[in-house]
Amino acid sequence: MGVLSIKTSRRVEIIDITGLVERSLEKDSDLAVIYSPHTTTAIVINEAESGLLEDILDFMERLVPYGKGYRHDRIDSNADAHLKASILGNSVVVPVENGKLMLGTWQRILFIEFDGPRSRRVIVKVV
């Protein structure tokens, strides 16, 4: 099992972690699970084109605007981040062959911060 350390530098941000994940793979595995142990981040597989990454953040902000009277905001003003994370999911699974992730041509593994900046971890588990 590998654990990636990620430092985010803004409240919301997308980081392409494909290279980090690839370096933590072991040979002879069939499947990689890339898992965020946090409740205000997401992991998504999609294209890492810079305009699209901004589109994703903009869309999620319009879908779940910050600070719109959520109950959880009385405790910790980040309910929007929990909701965004719940919609996108906190893990992805990728088939592995010969020690390589079977990603499609345009696919990258994207770590999405919704409540930064923070130090984050991502678990890479192969089976």
Place this chain on the structure above:
Amino acid sequence: MGVLSIKTSRRVEIIDITGLVERSLEKDSDLAVIYSPHTTTAIVINEAESGLLEDILDFMERLVPYGKGYRHDRIDSNADAHLKASILGNSVVVPVENGKLMLGTWQRILFIEFDGPRSRRVIVKVV
């Protein structure tokens, strides 16, 4: 493989099933898949703070309101529940080490009922 039995008591409801999942784990596994075999429920990993759980249900109801002229409602008046379930997903995957789920500090496994009350099952498969 374990099968959890869950009774829901309202139309929409979130139940923290983390304890039930933990009790059905076997030693020497690497990964747990928590899988709902239903089409109007979801499984999500997030924080189980009571205000946040209400925020999740409220948000999903605003996103996909009940009974808004969906085609499937002619057959079974629960199209909204199918749509909500499709957006959130019917399973989660959690890495396991030494017989323990590698959940982060605030993470809980949440079963979400969107068309209750009903008797539901959740499959816990370890590999």
Place this chain on the structure above:
Amino acid sequence: MGVLSIKTSRRVEIIDITGLVERSLEKDSDLAVIYSPHTTTAIVINEAESGLLEDILDFMERLVPYGKGYRHDRIDSNADAHLKASILGNSVVVPVENGKLMLGTWQRILFIEFDGPRSRRVIVKVV
């Protein structure tokens, strides 16, 4: 590992691939991962009732309308398809017992095209 070939015939379309997935399973596996290597398609498990399939496509189009000034559209006019795919996810995981998918009564594996028509592949990996 199996690779399914799928031809889509419209811009947006849902294809029930359950039968194709079942035919590519091997005995003695515990888990099937059904994985799309594309960035403008999704895989979802839900009911394949024809009205519901139209409801899913309609809902996703209202949620993320085509061509609404996304940055990625300057490069490739399919930002909406990437966003829809990101929300629904590009893979599902299904427990397997005795060579059979443990799908619930109403569950089908649905391949969703958001930027067709195209030739698509789906990877079926069992572990």
